[in-house]
Amino acid sequence: VKIFDIEASIIRWNILPDVAVEAYAYNHQVPGPRLQMTEGDHVRINFHNNLPESTTVHWHGLIVPNEMDGPAKITQDPVPPGGSYTYEFTVGQSGTYFYHSHDHPDRQQALGLYGALLIAPKDPSAEVKADxxxxxxxxxxxxxxxxxxxxxxxxxxxxxxxxxxxxxxxxxxxxxxxxxxxxxxxxxxxxxxxxxxxxxxxxxxxxxxxxxxxxxxxxxxxxxxxxxxxxxxxxxxxxxxxxxxxxxxxxxxxxxxxxxxxxxxxxxxxxxxxxx
Structure with a gap:
């Protein structure tokens, strides 16, 4: 099992040396950490919410069990402030994907709750190579x-x-x-x-x-x-x-x-x- 730990919180983030934004962030960075996986991996993502409001995480484009998909109040209860949720699934695809909030995403994703999810194919020869x-x-x-x-x-x-x-x-x-x-x-x-x-x-x-x-x-x-x-x-x-x-x-x-x-x-x- 490949394990990732992700925490959502509010940070001050510089987009320029003299311009800082109040951001919602995964693991204190915008974007969130880049999750590297391989097709066929079984993954467990331990998520903790340190925001002052509820949130969830959606795995954009991935085929996962419905209860792991992330839409708040539809497939899961929102994760309350101070709460946690474990997302677990087997990766059946490869390519370029991302993850993001699916609870109030109009503001939460806009304020920084997103990150890349890069999946290598099980057969390395299937990947389009570049230097x-x-x-x-x-x-x-x-x-x-x-x-x-x-x-x-x-x-x-x-x-x-x-x-x-x-x-x-x-x-x-x-x-x-x-x-x-x-x-x-x-x-x-x-x-x-x-x-x-x-x-x-x-x-x-x-x-x-x-x-x-x-x-x-x-x-x-x-x-x-x-x-x-x-x-x-x-x-x-x-x-x-x-x-x-x-x-x-x-x-x-x-x-x-x-x-x-x-x-x-x-x-x-x-x-x-x-x-x-």
């Missing part, structure tokens, strides 16, 4: 003065900050690469609101998996932008053809600024692939 592997989890935030609000697609609640793996550019990662190398980018729509057209500079990539399902070779296709909606996942393989700093970014320009301000050439949903 590097990088996961991109998207989110939208609303920060006004010292207060953090859950961002929503409604008047007065639209987001003004956007993050990749809990950070806004220029605090996002710079990924070092060499000419000729390939990188598997796992785009995960852990965000609550927008469809984000995620674009990579420097030439097209190959879309190799959608929503955790690896595409047959004949079904894979070349693109330079994928529209990542809430809940969706795309695995794409990009080849570093030429040296330079190649951007990965959302193609909605407002989403590449920080509170409508550009810093060091952009903001929000941007990161750099630095090819030597």
């Amino acid at each position: 590097l592997d990088y996961t991109i989890q998207l989110q939208e935030w609303l920060k006004r003065e010292w207060l953090t609000y859950p961002a929503m697609l409604m008047e007065g609640a639209l987001p003004n900050y956007f993050t990749i793996n809990g950070k806004a550019y220029p605090s996002t990662d710079t990924v070092p690469m060499k000419v000729g190398q390939t990188i598997k980018l796992r785009f995960i729509g852990t965000n609550n609101n927008f469809v984000h057209p995620m674009h990579v500079h420097g030439g097209p990539f190959e879309v190799v998996a959608v929503d955790g399902v690896t595409l047959n070779e004949s079904a894979r296709y070349q693109a330079d932008t994928v529209n990542v909606g809430p809940g969706q996942r795309y695995d794409v393989v990009w080849t570093a053809r030429k040296p330079g700093k190649w951007l990965v970014h959302c193609h909605i320009p407002h989403h590449t600024a920080n509170n409508n301000v550009e810093q060091q050439g952009g903001g929000g949903l941007m990161l750099v692939l630095d090819v030597k």
Whole structure:
């Protein structure tokens, strides 16, 4: 049995050096810890709730027993403040998935209760290989003065900050690469609101998996932008053809600024692939 311990609590989280949000977090980080599994694993997730309100955890896209699925008041009683719940199941799939709150997700997921769930196939030869592997989890935030609000697609609640793996550019990662190398980018729509057209500079990539399902070779296709909606996942393989700093970014320009301000050439949903 593979065992994971997860705790939900409130933390103060810096999305930029000078911008902190009041976040809901798994294990004191946004996103939550990356859960690595292998197809066929039997897993037990010991969950404890240190939030001031009830919550649950949903395993997005996974085939699990109904009582392990997570929707509050539908498949389980909400986990009260101070309470615990054990999720246990056998992993029957492989690919890119995620987990998130399924009790008041409009605010709980928006405030940081999500994390990647990456499952390796039982047969290693079934995995689409690349030299590097990088996961991109998207989110939208609303920060006004010292207060953090859950961002929503409604008047007065639209987001003004956007993050990749809990950070806004220029605090996002710079990924070092060499000419000729390939990188598997796992785009995960852990965000609550927008469809984000995620674009990579420097030439097209190959879309190799959608929503955790690896595409047959004949079904894979070349693109330079994928529209990542809430809940969706795309695995794409990009080849570093030429040296330079190649951007990965959302193609909605407002989403590449920080509170409508550009810093060091952009903001929000941007990161750099630095090819030597």
